[in-house]
Amino acid sequence: MDAHAHAPAGEHSHPTPALYFKVALVLFVLTALEVMAFEAGHGGMGAGIRPVIEPIVVELLLVLSAAKFALVAMFYMHLKQDSRLLTNLFVFPILLAAGVIMGLIVLLQYWRTVGAH
């Protein structure tokens, strides 16, 4: 009997252990890159590339973090294989959450600027 036979509608078979392992390796490498970016931007390591990394360290960390987030959600949480309803249940609150974070930061910054004058 194949793996699809008992899967409920809208769901598909999950990835293989080999793919899970490859994703784990990529996640590990991305975490190492995050720490290296932090060290190069603020710490003692890579003093030569510090002028290049320092201005973009926040953006770099956000991109690396987003990549790790997407990999876990797609492959480990099986959103790539599962029904789109589940993806929507996750992505909509994520967008809402991002909006809440951005909105609060902009609002508080605005009131601080108004208060300073």
Added chain:
Amino acid sequence: MSDAAAHAMEHHTSTGIDSRKVAIWTLIGSECLFFASLISTYLVYKGKSLVGPLPHAESQCMLHGAMQKCEGVFEIKLVTTGTAILLFSSFFVVMALYGAQKGNRKMLVGWLAATVMCGLFFVSMQVYEFNHFYHKGMGYGTNLFSSTFYTLTGFHGSHVSVGVIWLSTLLVLAIRGKLPPEKSLNLEIAALYWHFVDVVWIVIFPVVYLMR
């Protein structure tokens, strides 16, 4: 259990997806907003503390009633280790799920035990970190940084603890042989929660520890 009996146990829903799976995804969605409020609070007050201790080293800050050089409280190496362990635990739990779905009890028990061990290590790392900060004079109400930091990471840690308890109960069931392939959805739901705890940390780690 025969295939026919397992088939009879399946829930028939209008979406075609098991209601328990929809429920855990709905919970995860609501938790996203909960952590968004905590992360935004941390970011709004970031760099606004008037007194130390502070997260990163500063040339001057108010510490113990006097302006002096402030050492950063964060131990990046320790937290990076904790982060890597939590990431690996996500790999371990999908391997356990694979074992459960294939009916490989040895694989299920081994990987699930490894996941629980990783979770326990992470919680221990956080307990050590909080204790270390407290002894450096950083109580909950010391400054804006400490209040927002302890609230955010404390709530995450409590979620990890709930995950460890949940996975431990499944581990006991697996050892007793009470987690057959037909019931692998029980582990899949717990694994989804565990991955969510992991992705929240994926956001917290750079935002709190790496961005100055």
